[in-house]
Amino acid sequence: MENNSPKVEPGKIPFWRDVRVLRVLFQGIFLLGVILLLAILYRNMLEGLRGLGLTLNLNFFQDEAGFGISEGITYDPSDTYLKAFWVGVLNTLKVSIIGIVCATFIGLFFGIARLSSNWLIRTIAAAYVECFRNVPLLLQIVFWYTAVVAQLPNVRESLSLFGGAFINNRGVYLPSPEPTSSLKIWLWFLGAGLLLAVFLYVLRWRQLQRLDRPGFRAKWALPAFLIVALCGWFLTPGRPFTLDLPALQGFNYQGGMSFSPEFSALLVGLSIYTSAFIAEVVRSGIQSVVKGQREAARSVGLKEGQTLRLVVLPQAVPIIVPPLTSQYLNLAKNSSLAVAIGFPDLLGIGRTMMLQTGQSIPVFAIIMVSYLVMSLTTSAAMNWYNRRITRIGR
């Protein structure tokens, strides 16, 4: 009974009707098509390069770059192209990270303002969001650069904030903390504080377990650490940090932190534009939770603050994080608009490399890889986080 079943052998089905064969065949044809397309492009590329009198060559990355870069880590025109590109990568990262921080704070502010019970605040926030997200980012950046930063007073008539920060058409100058020799002593204090904090944390944790109550585990550790740190600050002979104030020397300000006009305009443009989108993300995230949940929480008897902390935020955060991350990625990608105002980001430096060497294909490849590494690592982290969070279920 088992074995005399009239099973048709797979070989007996004509291959053009066999689903399994068709699947393989179809994929094979598809891949072949893709490979063919790439091959044609490759052949065209060789031909095209020959037409331009160029050959593909990757050795140039080790050659001397020979061009200057207006800002970034220490770099000399005699360094290699690879080093030059690295300067660009770091510049992109710098403006992206600072931009993300700024955009998040501004966006959070306006997102919450849009939920305010105050009509005026709500309306102003809505106007802010609509204005800045409906105008192209490039236009905004160019506007900040040419119509605002470039129109600032010159060095002699710099705008000054509290006598320590200066703004003029050459850039923004801020005081920066400089470590002194007594920093080491203070670090000892911090270390001791940390040890104490860990000890208190564990102690408090045990206590909570004993009491069988939920609670804030760092309730003792945090104040203790702060007190030790603060005491250390004052007990240390001399101060661990001094403020390095920018000062006018010759034709410009020296000392402190300085940001070039290009960097400032780009940062302002990116932060404001992205903050408008982040505000929307935050608003819709919170709103989607608040509706029914808040009343439910109230009916259980939770107070306003508890509702926010225990009910609204834990649900809103997982909703907010994915679109927030994609806004961060957008900001990082949009930082490439730096080329429009001459900030030397990775794309800008890549372009210079292309113009100098004519090796556009490898340079484009390395530019794309750089951006892809950034986006793919971020979205991989994102997916991991998402998978962890969605298990809780909505």
Add this chain to the structure above:
Amino acid sequence: MEEQELTQEIKPPANTKGAARWLKDNLFNTWYNTLLTCLALVLLFFAFKGFLTWAFTEAEWDVIPANFRLFMVGSYPQEQIWRVWNAIYILSVLMGLSAGLWGGLVRRFAVVLSGVWSISALLPVELSTRGWCLGANAMIAVSFFLGRGRTGLRPWILGGWILSFPVIMVVLRGFGENGVLTSNWGGLLLTLILAVIGIVVSFPLGVFLALCRQSNLPAIRWVSTTYIETVRGVPLITILFMGNTLIPIFMPGFDINQVLRMMIGITFFSGAYMAENVRGGLQGIPRGQHEAAQAVGLNYVQTTLFIVLPQALRSVIPAIVGQFIALFKDTSLVSIIGLIDLLGVAKSVIANPDWLGLQAEVYLFAAAIYFAFCYAMSYASQDIETDLGVGKH
């Protein structure tokens, strides 16, 4: 029943209505809201005062009317401007007919459009322009009444919209030397063309990629996923640069001008985003739909054409409008490559020695145009969402 009606007739207590009550509820309900309101009022006062003083005393707005044509059409030759108007007329007729046939949102859209033309005709523009504007208005009105109630025309009009796209391209371009070279297309016209091409041409590409990404054949899925994720991981400006420098290398022997190269770059870019939007729609279709289609005996192609896509595409229209808005803004990047789109015109006007130092005026004007378009579109897309009853059948 009677009781309810009775209670409804009782007027609400007087203090629940009225401006004073509203102010109290919305601006001064708590002490910190009162504080916030006052603070915001002070800030607003200074901001508006500063802006208005600048706008009415310092700003030199002459630059806008003097360069208005540039802003609209770039260096499109004056004696060929009828081409643009013809394109507008084709769209007006289709718009009017559609408004008559479908009513609802389309009609509101047509009303707004003819309002725009009426206002334009009242502006201090040349007499001929005024005529063209009124003509466009007439086109909309006449075709509206022609289209009313003739439901049989609907498929034809849909076909007309699809056909209008290549036709308008031809009308704008003309033929050979007598036409207008694409390198002369500019201003808002070029911005709109790039955005529309980016959406329309990338649509089939996006649908194809999305279907591939949802395929159960792994090789096809991987290829499509690789393409989509690569393009989405890279900034548009990189792709435009690549289009600009690499297309001539990869396609030697073809003379592909810069506008076309930008169109190609934008289309490939937009296709990846379109694919993700469409994929969202595809994923929203329950498995039961595929199964029912299979049980009826439909094959893959039939299932896709008759069951899956009609449902998926309806649900992604709002997302596609959103993408169009984003693309409309993103086309401004072509000004970095050197095309004279709306932003490009703004840059070139500022660079003109006659209008030195008017960055703020010029950029604000360009920003206002972008804003008007984007805001109107996002407003309309909310209407579309309700009109389509997204989420319903």
Add this chain to the structure above:
Amino acid sequence: MAAQENALNDPIIMCKDVHKWFDDFHVLKGITTSFQTGERAVICGPSGSGKSTFIRTLNRLEEHQRGTIIIDGVELTDDLRNINLIRQEVGMVFQQFNLFPHLTNLENITLGPIRVRKLTKSEAEEVALSLLERVDIADQAYKYPAEISGGQQQRVAIARALAMEPKIMLFDEPTSALDPEMISEVLDVMRELAHSGMTMLVVTHEMGFAREVADRVLFFDEGLIVEEAPPADFFDNPQHERTKLFISQTLQH
């Protein structure tokens, strides 16, 4: 064995040792049974026992990994032609109706005949209207599925399946998603269909229907047919412990 099977009115569905796995999960553990032309079989059993999976293998919505399924003399293999032949001969009605929401009821029914059986539009509409008449909702032809009740939707779904002129109809819990007052209108249609001589396999918990209409009741548990018998024997004189338990539990409701 083979001779004996041929001697009977040739069975329209023959299953031999059908196995099915979802990854490592063994859902069907060797189903061997056959159904005669015109037979009305009811399949019941506890949730998760593989009832749906089994009838879904009969028109290749699920692929079986071992064993043989022969339907009307055509074996269900990876042969695309056979799959298409069988899908045309086997109609299916789902628990969730699965009507196409973007098509009118009429279009739902005519889609298959036009695209697969290549009828002309007017022929297909004629067939569809007469089928709608038969399931008693001719007046709903031009409405959309979302505009009619669940019971009516399920009847449209039955008409849709019938429009392909199938030899066999599969029903997967056709009344489980319905409100009680709509169940009978669907069961009436199915009863009428049964009397017309259609071969029917029905997964259902409607024991009254089974007792009244079925020629045979098959009881599934954990991927196996535990018991199969005519309804009278099945309900009044079950042989297996699990069957007894199941019957006593379902009849309590």
